[in-house]
Amino acid sequence: MGIDLLPLIKKTMKLSNFDYELPKELIAQEPATPRDSSKLIVIDRKKQTIEHKVFRDIVDFLNKGDLLVINNAKVFPARLLGKKEITGGKIDLLLIEEMEKDRWKCLIQGSGSIKKGLNIIFGNNKLKGKIEDYDKGIYSIKFECDGKFDDVL
């Protein structure tokens, strides 16, 4: 007669079991400089041990032939604050999806009406946008920038 352990395991899968108290001052407000000078806690699952190192010691824990896999995702500021080129009315724009190079779907909150053909200026004039289309609350905007789009953002 087998005992079904699944309900027992499930009972332990309560969210409150994954709580801990963190003193607020331990929330890092600045990155470590240099990057690899941060601390490294090393956990060995087999030995059930915990060691304290510095991140650059990672070289000692990786061996020839190991494959290190990294995620190259880049953060971009999805929210842009701008103004209408002619009236100076404020525009709060949230980028949703890049359709093609420099052309984005976005949500816009702004003063007054936002019509097709509206020109918007961002920041220090390095970035301009023109509203090209509008459909069900989603605008499409074409950016023109002085330099590389990602860098200007």
Add this chain to the structure above:
Amino acid sequence: MPLPPYIKEASESSKKRYQTVYAEKTGAIAAPTAGFHFTEQLLKSLKEKGVLIAIVTLIVGRGTFNPIKTENVEEHHMDEEYFEIDEKEIGKINNQIKNKGRIVAVGTTTIRTLESAYKNGKINQSKGKTSLFIYPGYKFNVVDTFITNFHWPKSTPLLLTCAFGGKELILRAYKEAIDRRYRFYSFGDAMLIR
């Protein structure tokens, strides 16, 4: 650059640091922060030692950050996030799987990409959307060693870390880290689980 709301005192220079040195595929709402600890020089040292490097992309979205609102963990659903892996990188990873070599994942997003794209003994999918939510009980297919930061209480990345390292051991390590004044969250210190 938009920083997480719990970072309130960031200087202009640290805002610029809110990217990995190898960041390339744009669109993420937050950085894959386990990668913050790598410098160009450190990556070079690893390569010189013979460590191989493969690149994947998971565009970090709300899925990673949405809080779990159900007391029963398994009732939580993660929002989909987009991932892709170039054919050349898939080749490197599959070669490693075939040769039973060690695969070391940097960050929860890398783990979720690898585990999402895995099917029938190898990486089978070069792009797609994943809502894979990893919590204790999950059996890892691809990753042997894991580098990550310290995560929020009751968050999906913390549950993934506990799934990988075992809840008791991980929470013991968190306690030790607090006692030793480690720095927590995005700009904080790191953890290696092997």
